[in-house]
Amino acid sequence: MTDPQRQVIPGSGHTPDAYDIEGRDRxxxxxxxxxxxxxxxxxxxxxxxxxxxxxxxxxxxxxxCKEWNHVPSTLMELTGNSYDNTGDLGADSWRHVAFIEQRxxxxxxxxxxxxxPATEGDGDFRWLMSSDVCKHCTNAPCLDVCPTxxxxxxxxxxxxxxxxxxxxxxxxxxxxxxxxxxxREGDGRVWKCTLCYDRQSDGLEPACAQxxxxxxxQYGPLDELREKANGRLxxxxxxxxxxxxLYGADEEGYGMGAFFLLLDEPEVYxxxxxxxxxxxxxxxxxxxxxxxxxxxxxxxxxxxxxxxR
Amino acid sequence: xxxxxxxxxEVRGDGQGGLRSYYGKxxxxxxxxxxxxxxxxxxxxxxxxxxxxGLLADLAGNERLTRTARLAALxxxxxxxxxxxxxxGVPKRFYNMLRVFKPTSPMSVGTWILSVFGTSSGIVAAxxxxxxxxRLGKAAETVAALLGPALSTYTAVLLADxxxxxxHEARRELPLVFAASxxxxxxxxxxxxxxxEGAGPARRLLIGGSALExxxxxxxxxxxxxxxxxxxxxxxxxYEKLSTALTASGATLTVILGRERSWAAxxxxxxxxxGAAAKRWAIFKAGFQSARDPEYTVGPQRERLExxxxxxxxxxxxxxxxxAT
Numbered sequence: 001m002t003d004p005q006r007q008v009i010p011g012s013g014h015t016p017d018a019y020d021i022e023g024r025d026r027x028x029x030x031x032x033x034x035x036x037x038x039x040x041x042x043x044x045x046x047x048x049x050x051x052x053x054x055x056x057x058x059x060x061x062x063x064x065c066k067e068w069n070h071v072p073s074t075l076m077e078l079t080g081n082s083y084d085n086t087g088d089l090g091a092d093s094w095r096h097v098a099f100i101e102q103r104x105x106x107x108x109x110x111x112x113x114x115x116x117p118a119t120e121g122d123g124d125f126r127w128l129m130s131s132d133v134c135k136h137c138t139n140a141p142c143l144d145v146c147p148t149x150x151x152x153x154x155x156x157x158x159x160x161x162x163x164x165x166x167x168x169x170x171x172x173x174x175x176x177x178x179x180x181x182x183x184r185e186g187d188g189r190v191w192k193c194t195l196c197y198d199r200q201s202d203g204l205e206p207a208c209a210q211x212x213x214x215x216x217x218q219y220g221p222l223d224e225l226r227e228k229a230n231g232r233l234x235x236x237x238x239x240x241x242x243x244x245x246l247y248g249a250d251e252e253g254y255g256m257g258a259f260f261l262l263l264d265e266p267e268v269y270x271x272x273x274x275x276x277x278x279x280x281x282x283x284x285x286x287x288x289x290x291x292x293x294x295x296x297x298x299x300x301x302x303x304x305x306x307x308x309r
Numbered sequence: 310x311x312x313x314x315x316x317x318x319e320v321r322g323d324g325q326g327g328l329r330s331y332y333g334k335x336x337x338x339x340x341x342x343x344x345x346x347x348x349x350x351x352x353x354x355x356x357x358x359x360x361x362x363g364l365l366a367d368l369a370g371n372e373r374l375t376r377t378a379r380l381a382a383l384x385x386x387x388x389x390x391x392x393x394x395x396x397x398g399v400p401k402r403f404y405n406m407l408r409v410f411k412p413t414s415p416m417s418v419g420t421w422i423l424s425v426f427g428t429s430s431g432i433v434a435a436x437x438x439x440x441x442x443x444r445l446g447k448a449a450e451t452v453a454a455l456l457g458p459a460l461s462t463y464t465a466v467l468l469a470d471x472x473x474x475x476x477h478e479a480r481r482e483l484p485l486v487f488a489a490s491x492x493x494x495x496x497x498x499x500x501x502x503x504x505x506e507g508a509g510p511a512r513r514l515l516i517g518g519s520a521l522e523x524x525x526x527x528x529x530x531x532x533x534x535x536x537x538x539x540x541x542x543x544x545x546x547x548y549e550k551l552s553t554a555l556t557a558s559g560a561t562l563t564v565i566l567g568r569e570r571s572w573a574a575x576x577x578x579x580x581x582x583x584g585a586a587a588k589r590w591a592i593f594k595a596g597f598q599s600a601r602d603p604e605y606t607v608g609p610q611r612e613r614l615e616x617x618x619x620x621x622x623x624x625x626x627x628x629x630x631x632x633a634t
Contacts, residue, residue: 079332081332084332087334088334088335090338098331100331141470141471141472144413144414144470145413145414145415145416145470145471146411146414147406147409147411147414147416147417147420148402148405148406148408148409148417149405149408149409149411150405165402165405166398166399166402166405167397167398167399167400167402167403167405167406168341168397168398168399168402169396169397169398169406169416170340170341170342170396170398171414171416171467171471173338173339173340173341174337174338174339174340174471174472174473174476174596174600175470175471175472176337176338176472177336177337177472178336178337179335179336179337179338180338181338182338182341183341183398187398188397188398188399189398189399190398265329267328267329267330267331267336267603267607267611268329268330268331269331270330270331270334270336270603271336272336272337272606272607272610273607273610273611273614274610274611274613274614275472275610276477276610276613278470278471278472278477279413279470281480284480284481285415285466285469285470285480286466288465288480288481288482288483288484288485289459289462289463289465289466289484291484291485292458292462292465292484292485292487292488293458293459293461293462293484293488294458295485295488296357296358296361296457296458296461296462296488296489296491296492297361297458299488299489299492299514299517299518299521300358300361300362300365300492300495300514301361301365302513302517303362303365303496303510303511303513303514303517304365304366304369304510306509306510306513307369307509307510308365308366308369308370308371308374308509308510309369309371309374309506309507309508309509309510
């Protein structure tokens with residue numbers, strides 16, 4: 001299906017726009033999935049499994065993402081927060097590697113393949129690294145609240161912003177419980193990870209996953225990834241890495257399409273420990289507004305009880 | 310590194326049961342909305358409540374009050390879209406809001422409420438001024454009056470339908486605060502521009518709305534507990550105090566002298582208007598303050614997580630015996 005002559009080389013400048021690869025008929029290959037529908041024509045939902053136990057903090061994912069997706073460079077400054085000079089996810093950072101330095105006795109079983117480096121001295125130091133990304137949620141509040149339909153669910157079950165529609169209303173920015181989306185300065189629109197929608201359509205894996213040298217970032221059908229992750233967790237627990245836990249590896253809550261294997265509490269990595277699905281509470285959100293609107297109408301009428309003048 | 314650890318120690322209290330975070334950095338993003346948004350909350354609220362006031366004044370045969378309330382509704386409805394469009398990242402694409410209707414998006418719902426309300430208010434004013442199509446004018450007035458309360462309160466849903474802790478957790482009371490504040494604004498605007506002898510309902514609306522605005526805000530903060538802090542500190546706290554002071558003094562002045570003295574009606578109305586505007590700013594700023602501090606995001610979530618039976622804590626540590634810690 002893909003013409004090898006048209007294979008796009010990252011950074012070659014052959015893609016003026018990430019979605020606008022020459023010669024492809026988008027109208028035929030990009031069916032829009034209605035809200036609430038989870039898959040299209042047997043195409044499994046695709047996602048990321050980020051196994052932070054094998055992350056070495058090389059930031060190849062950040063670089064590959066920026067190159068492939070033409071994400072503008074971010075101002076280089078030293079934050080003093082370990083090796084993290086990216087800071088957070090945002091309009092111009094779609095992958096963000098977190099670095100956490102901890103004074104903590106290491107109980108690392110080598111056979112588990114955990115690359116957390118052990119120092120020669122007292123061995124009481126550990127370095128956690130994790131590549132964060134958009135979670136491409138099942139119950140995505142950004143998608144729910146977008147008033148233009150710019151955010152939509154793709155046939156891969158991912159959540160993507162259509163930049164030719166987005167008018168920069170900014171509603172998705174505070175809606176996201178993970179702080180993924182942001183407005184791009186000087187552009188006004190909101191940008192985020194597309195899970196390399198263009199590459200997916202051509203059967204390629206996302207740039208970050210392809211660039212990851214340790215397979216910390218794994219891409220594939222979500223069901224398979226979840227199964228794989230549970231196996232990996234079991235293996236780590238058997239090897240004595242009791243800290244290991246999965247974050248977002250099921251359909252509960254947000255139903256994350258990108259989930260993580262962590263070695264500490266989520267908030268240590270800058271992830272919310274137990275985010276509520278804010279945009280699916282129609283009853284309590286609109287119910288109290290209906291009561292308030294009714295009260296306002298009654299209140300105005302009451303003001304006339306003492307006479308119309 | 311030592312500096313980095315001191316930041317997390319500050320938040321956590323060095324493992325002594327306090328909260329942990331990633332270098333004290335926020336978990337959610339602050340909204341990108343600017344000054345236009347609280348201004349819109351004010352003008353939209355004013356317009357929504359004024360339309361109802363206008364309709365009832367019309368039915369009661371109070372022409373002066375009808376005229377001022379209609380004008381306030383029109384002015385609010387005219388200013389509102391300007392604020393909203395100015396706040397967009399790409400203002401010339403505002404029409405993309407009008408290409409879809411999404412019930413899951415309070416902003417989409419609100420866009421349509423405002424569009425129909427604004428058109429109706431325009432028709433009311435046009436038929437009134439030109440003296441033509443009186444029945445169309447009446448129909449439009451009814452539509453605007455019915456949509457008015459929705460216009461005044463949906464903006465609270467818009468805020469509550471986010472991950473901003475002090476907005477989302479206040480979803481029960483926020484619409485009522487907005488409704489009360491809108492009632493006070495509509496009463497205040499009509500009190501200012503209507504001679505005191507014809508402004509009885511407007512004064513009562515100002516007084517009732519103001520009292521409710523203060524009372525519900527207090528009840529909301531009491532229920533929110535620790536999440537009320539952002540409403541009470543820094544910039545939001547200053548707006549909150551200013552709002553209470555202006556609203557209380559405006560209502561008091563209106564109660565005492567509003568009926569006899571037109572200067573008191575004008576001043577009381579102006580104070581109450583200022584109080585209602587400051588209230589929206591307080592709520593708006595509190596949201597930013599709570600988004601900025603990871604404690605308000607992590608704290609309630611951690612509490613919720615820990616109140617669950619261990620088996621249901623999905624992100625907890627695994628233990629040998631299969632239970633979570």
